[in-house]
Amino acid sequence: MTFLDYAPAPESTAVLSLRASYGLFINGEFVDGRGDGFTSISPATEKPIAQFSTANDADVDTAVIAARRAYDRTWSKLSGSDRGKYLFRIARLVQERARELAVAETLDNGKPIKETRDVDIPLVAAWFFYYAGWADKLDYAGLGPAPRSLGVAAQVIPWNFPLLMLAWKIAPALAAGNTVVIKPAETTPLTAMIFAEILQQADLPPGVVNIITGAGATGSALVNHGDVNKVAFTGSTGVGRAIAKSTAGTGKKLTLELGGKGANIVFDDAPMDQAIEGIVTGIFFNQGQVCCAGSRLLVQENIHDEVIERLKKRMSTLRVGDPLDKNTDVGAINSRAQLDRITALAGVGVEEGAERWSPECEFPTAGFWFAPTIFTGVATSHRIARDEIFGPVLSVLTFRTPAEAIAKANNTPYGLSAGVWSDKGSRILAVADKLRAGVVWANTFNKFDPASPFGGYKESGYGREGGRHGLAAYLETSGWAAPGRQADRPKTSSKAISKGSQE
């Protein structure tokens, strides 16, 4: 070790006081699930963390009944300001226990502690604080006067931002007056269960939030339960499609936040230092396991070689390894299954003729690891340019004109995110206008904020999370039909018009 090398700087896990096993959190209490239990492991070491319960159909039913009862008897009768006070409490408790949650999240998910500490957990608190303030101001949400809550919300969330996705789902749902049954992903249930303890500390009325663990079967039973009014899902487009089909005709309000294949467009007049950082953030943040990742780099042809050279140099300085180490930039892949998928798709990239490059990386002996990888010479027809890889793999394509960049960026069934790098404001605005994506980052990437709506076009799903728009997903929007005075709208439904009198 020379004096220029990093010494290990691991974050202590002493802040955790984990239980050996966690049950389901239903009606304010931890209860045993009736399905087979499962173990969550640390993807960085493959060592077990704790035991978790699987909710079977009967458990799902119990949870929905608890949520319904809480909705009917408690939550829908509370004033908005009282609902808001509970949410403010939760925000504060998350802040108080932030370090514990960050360490637990890193342990269970494999993402670097600097991300959980500086991004995930602060955003969780911010999300609850933001929506807390909305709870008694729903008249101003632009949904008409006194918009009504929906009832019981069934929410299924992914493993890439476990607690942050929980916050995105629960905070607006409760602010709008709904009660919740939520299922975290089976590889990352830990922080949701610590969050259940926080709900107990907040003295949230029993049944308002119910947290059930399990795999796909549990999620399917939840979204298809007959007594839920709202389904919110974040995850793969395949599962989202299945949910859209199974909820068709049920009247359940549905929002879906699905996959993406985001284009990160770098023009030749881009601020180059920032663009290189933005490319790295776009695809290597959270090991690229981000639905809005900038997984396709579209670089203007005349600067391609310079960008690739600088990108490789920057990638060579990324520190891959123990996610609990405060110096780590890239942590572990969340599961063996995900690692296998990334490995397989990267293999296809080579088979299809793209050129693969990764910096030298030394991995720990145990755990799931994948080196930051770029592919150059990628064609739009290649699978690595079309399929969502959900890993630290960047496909590089080139363009000559803005029109070509736009056409290539939009050449995907997805439409979640895009990035534009240029120092020319008029070009950024013109290109941003034409990109078919729900979030466009200009001279930045992968930024999130509770005040900023997030969600997709096309097959990336529908509905928005965050901001004023995020409330619409949890409120009756029929209020929109009655803005202002009735007399100021044209009549379409008077008896004489719609029925007519037979001659």
Add this chain to the structure above:
Amino acid sequence: MSRITVPKTFKLYIGGKFPRSESGRVYEVVTAKGAFLANAAQASRKDARDAVVAARSALSGWAGATGYNRGQVMYRIAELLEGRRAQFIDEIRSSEGVSASAAEAQVDAAIDVWVWYAGWADKYVQVAGNGNPVSGPYFNISTPEPTGVVAIIAPQQSSLLGFVSVVAPALVSGNTVVVISSQSSPLSAISLSEVLATSDVPGGVVNVLTGSAAEVAPWLASHADVNAIDLAGAGELDWVDLQIAAADTLKRVLPPEDGVSAASVERIIFFTETKTVWHTKGLI
């Protein structure tokens, strides 16, 4: 002896032109009492696909027009409708069998709805969009944009007003549409197409199919180049199957409604997508 009248041939409206169905099929349109009124074109799967191609081709121009421009084009439709009141009243009376006053009320309401929606074209963005106060050095703004190609099953009753109440809101933001008109009373929809063709609405922005919604709607619901489907008039069809077919490409779906849809800004916003643009303020 009374004059021998010159009856009209009712055809489809696709890409700004009035073709017959490529299938060569027609079906009989009759009065409320069962007397022959006209032979309307019975649209086929191929007609539906042609209409989607036309709608997709017209999308960038219509969506790219300014709100002020779209508003004026839509307002002009109301002007032309006003001039053709007598024709529409006559067609509605004969085809729906309603009284003269009811037919007049329907036409007047249809014109007023056009005017109401026309006025939204340069405003809905201000109502549905938002400047967002994010916690960092970023300019951040959310803006609604048209969803794309919208397939619409128009209400079966109130053939003109029902049609207008679902088509106008989809057009406001810049979507292009493929509409299946009322099956039993398609005449108003085709006559309205003649208004559209002689106003400033670019060809392909509105495409009108007549015939059997039960036959044609499944092709639109499953068509990968359709972004959204409005099932307003599909209440009598197997509309859950249509919604399931639409899920394959995650189309936005509005469920069936009873009667004529109320005029609402919600209908405009349903067929839009919110885009949020961040721009760093940090690069100085």
